[in-house]
Amino acid sequence: MDRTACVDALLGASPPAVRAALAAVDREVLGTALTGLVESAEVVGDPIGFCAHVGAGLDADAEPVAALANLAARDLAIAYGCLCGDPVAVETFEREHLTPVLPALARMGASAATIDEQAQALRARLLVGDAKSPARIRDYRGQGGLRRWVRAVLVHQYLNAIRDNRREVGVDDESVLDALADPGTDPRLAYLKQRYRDSFAASIDAAAAGLQPNERAVLHYTFVDNLNLDALGRALRISRASAHRRLTAAREALLAGTERELQARLALTREEVVSLHRLVRSQLELSMGRIFAR
Secondary structure, three states: OOHHHHHHHHHHHOOHHHHHHHHOOOHHHHHHHHHHHHHHHOOOOOHHHHHHHHHHOOOOOOOHHHHHHHOOHHHHHHHHHHHOOOHHHHHHHHHHHHHHHOHHHHHOOOOHHHHHHHHHHHHHHHHHEOOOOEOHHHHOOOOOOHHHHHHHHHHHHHHHHHHHHHHHOOOOHHHHHHHHHOHHHOHHHHHHHHHHHHHHHHHHHHHHHOOOHHHHHHHHHHHOOOOOHHHHHHHHOOOHHHHHHHHHHHHHHHHHHHHHHHHHHHOOOHHHHHHOHHHHHHHHHHHHHHHHOO
């Protein structure tokens, strides 16, 4: 490869703040780093264009040489090849990064037909784009594995499709999730609850087991013994205000623990967990008596 041309391409495509940091690095050092990156990439057919692509995605807050060394080189090269329409890169992307993540939707309750629809939509979104939005795979910057990034985009797309479908029939998110206490009133609610039932139950139980004894006691008094705040304060020998603070803290600890467990069990990103926050909270309210009656 032409080191000089690759370094020039890297610098030329970098955002101004990144370019300033790169300019402070010896060009020979940059050339060596780029050579290692291109060699690791394996599927690169256009090293100069690839280096420009790398430069455009570098983080201004990272040390430049270390940032280059930490990139997922081969995955980034596959993404660049897809942007260029390279059929080998597209086939590799399909085989190694798209097909393996589709079972994530099956675990979330999607039918085979829905999974096919979502896969088609994802291909168009990532590899083709449209007049308003270029191919989204351009956003992958090599910070972490491509397969994990694709899975996150797929799951987020699916959750958005569910939300959009509810809106088309005139049901807002808040009313849907708040009505979980009576899922029989709305088939869409039953669908949401059914999809996550096993994962919710296991996650809540695991989170409850991880609570501190004083947190479990507060929740037991409230949801099993049905103590109000005044009675809770007397039981704990603290003021009503302190009882309220302890109850709030215990509920939030259980919620946070449940979301962590759910994130791990369903392999969700933090963004996806946040999108399910109201659903998790609603399900917790239904489960408190069962959990703390033990």
